[in-house]
Amino acid sequence: MREGWRGERQEWRWVLGNTVRNIEEQARFIELRARGMxxxxxxxxxxxxxxxxxxxxxxxxxxxxxxQYLEYEKLIEQxxxxxxxxxxxxxxxxxxxxxxFQERAEAGELKKVPTDxxxxxxxxLEKRLEKDTERELLSVTVRDNWSLNSKYLELG
Numbered sequence: 001m002r003e004g005w006r007g008e009r010q011e012w013r014w015v016l017g018n019t020v021r022n023i024e025e026q027a028r029f030i031e032l033r034a035r036g037m038x039x040x041x042x043x044x045x046x047x048x049x050x051x052x053x054x055x056x057x058x059x060x061x062x063x064x065x066x067x068q069y070l071e072y073e074k075l076i077e078q079x080x081x082x083x084x085x086x087x088x089x090x091x092x093x094x095x096x097x098x099x100x101f102q103e104r105a106e107a108g109e110l111k112k113v114p115t116d117x118x119x120x121x122x123x124x125l126e127k128r129l130e131k132d133t134e135r136e137l138l139s140v141t142v143r144d145n146w147s148l149n150s151k152y153l154e155l156g
Contacts, residue, residue, distance in 0.1 A: 029056050034067030087132050094125040 025048060032042045039057070043050045057064060101118055 026056055026060060029053060030060055030063050030067050033057065033064045034071040036068075036071075083132070087129070090125055090128050090132070094122070094129060097121050097125060 025046060028046060029042060029048070032045065037045075039050050039053045042048070042053055046053075097118065101122060104118070
């Protein structure tokens with residue numbers, strides 16, 4: 001009787017071990033799908049068959065969508081921080097250029113220095129600052145079949 005109990009116990013350990021491993025693999029699958037990886041790439045990286053991944057995608061579709069949304073949200077936040085830092089740099093550069101322009105004008109040195117270059121820099125920085133302050137940061141439409149609206153993304 002004890003032998004049967006040991007066999008069942010070992011079988012349950014195997015089932016529990018496989019369940020934990022399966023859950024970990026599925027969590028990794030969700031993470032990789034959220035990053036936009038194809039089934040083929042995920043299959044190669046995880047060593048899981050493509051049909052299994054497609055099956056998981058159907059079973060875990062809501063979790064995949066949520067993870068994709070969170071991934072996009074993270075990218076949007078990073079873009080916003082990058083844009084803020086860039087804006088601060090432009091403001092400092094404009095302030096420095098304006099100070100230099102004022103000092104040259106007060107010292108009467110505008111005849112010696114290529115003013116057109118300094119003036120051109122001032123214009124470029126002002127235009128860039130105007131451009132950054134007149135548009136919305138980023139717009140994302142989330143629907144049942146949601147996607148990131150790329151027309152609002154500006155890179156560069």
